[in-house]
Amino acid sequence: MSNLFFYGTLRYRPLLELVLCEAGVSLDMVPAELPEHQVYGVQDQPFPMIMPAPGQSANGVLVRGLSTDQIERLNFYEGGFDYDLRPMTLRVSGGQTIEALVYFPREGTWTPGDIWNLEGWAQEWGELTLHAAAEVMAFYGRLTPVEIAANFRPIRIRAAARIAAAARAPDPDHDLTRDVVVEKHNRGYLNHFAMDDMVLRHRRYDGTMSDSLSRAGLMTGQASVILPYDPRRDQVLIVEQFRAPVYMIGDPAPWMWEAVAGMIDPGETPEQAALRELREEAHLEARALEPAGKAYSSSGSSTEFVHLFVALADIIKETSAGGLACEGEDIRSRILSFDALMALVDAQEIKDLPLLSLANWLARHRARLRG
Structure with a gap:
């Protein structure tokens, strides 16, 4: 069967064309509905799911005459979300019925949320989904949907x-x-x-x-990097963890003393990520965040863009159980006086560039923060 019914994100024409790798493709599409079903958002995910719902009807589009290659590409994309095709009976204009395949989530995979609508999703998630789908589909035929889903x-x-x-801001001196x-x-x-x-x-x-x-x-993505500072006690908190790339290059000391840091999730501001990472890695609550710069961390080799902060907080105790076990993190913290931190800077014993940058920023602004 080459007829498929789309009720969710694949109704968004730019996404459908990207998955099919055919911009402007001519498709035989007609409005349709699946009786006794409803479309819900998936809790904590930017995509929907379909479920039986007596008395309801799920609206969507019927696409007829898809080729084998087109269906295989669709299966690769949807397979990463644990969705499989099922034959269902649809209703089209004039009350006619037609058989088509519909992507359903595997039992127990996702938890339904509120009723989903395409327009709201496109406004909030459409652009991000296109970028993500472009990366996913670049690995069609090279990775499995399971390998894609893990990332x-x-x-x-x-x-x-x-x-x-x-x-x-664009570069005023160049036209890309x-x-x-x-x-x-x-x-x-x-x-x-x-x-x-x-x-x-x-x-x-x-x-x-x-x-x-x-x-x-x-x-890579954007990251928030935070140096906690206690103005009253004039001390900072730094964290230590094993860093695989430092080990890979042959450095004999791959456990690194660093500032608190973490990637910024979609929909999260740098400030929100900073506060979250402080709780996760250092078990600290910040009274305020002082912006200390934002820049590419290594523009010749990486796309990482870091947002630097000094967090004002009461620094009282250290921890040896920081980070999230589900992310493979094993983090301990250490409290240092400001003078001890700067002694490490002057002795060139800090190997983490964001921590070095934050320490020097703090040295310039410490009197103001203490005041």
Whole structure:
């Protein structure tokens, strides 16, 4: 059967075309409804589910005559959400009935929330979903839906980071439509982080275009980095945890003393993420957050954009049980006087660049904060 009924996000035409990898594709689409069913939002997720609902009717679109390749691409995308096709009887205009396949969630996978509507979803989640789906579909035929699903959270974090990056101030001296030419773009790797590589040319300062350059970037998201400071006691709190990349490069001390830090989730502000990470990693509640800068952490190799904060808090006790076990975190904290922190800075014993930046910011603003 090549007839499919879409009741949820695939009714959003830009998403459907992206999944099918056919922009502007001609499809045989007609309005339809599935009797005795209703569409609900999934709790804590940006997509809907369909369930039996006596006396209700789920509205959607019937797409007829889909090819085998199109259905396989749809199955790959929907399979990551644990959705499978079931044959159902639909009602179309004039009261006629027609058989079609419908994506249903596997029993017990998701918890229904409120009644879902496409317009509200598109306004809140449409752009992010398009970015996330582009990354997902780049791995069609290379990864399984299960492997994709294991990385949904970092995929969405990266999608939100792309939206935030696009909203930053443009470069008044360059026109990206003319001054950068992408010859090849490959999404090479997908996991907790991703790796993209490009062959591109860019405008040189003498006005000519550069030769083709092969470059790769670690694709990550936005992060909040926070140094807790107690003005009354004149002390800070730092955290220590094992860092796999430091171990991978051969550093003999991969347990790193750092500022509190964490990725910013979709729909979360940098400030909200900062407060959440303080609770999770340091068991602290902040009275106030002092913005201390925002920047790319390593612009030659990574897309990570960090928001730096000094958090004013009562720092009384340390912990050896910080972080979330479900995220593999094992974090302990340490209280230092301000002078002890700066002694570490001057001795060049701090290897974490955000902590180093925050310590120097605090040194410039400490008198004001204590006052």
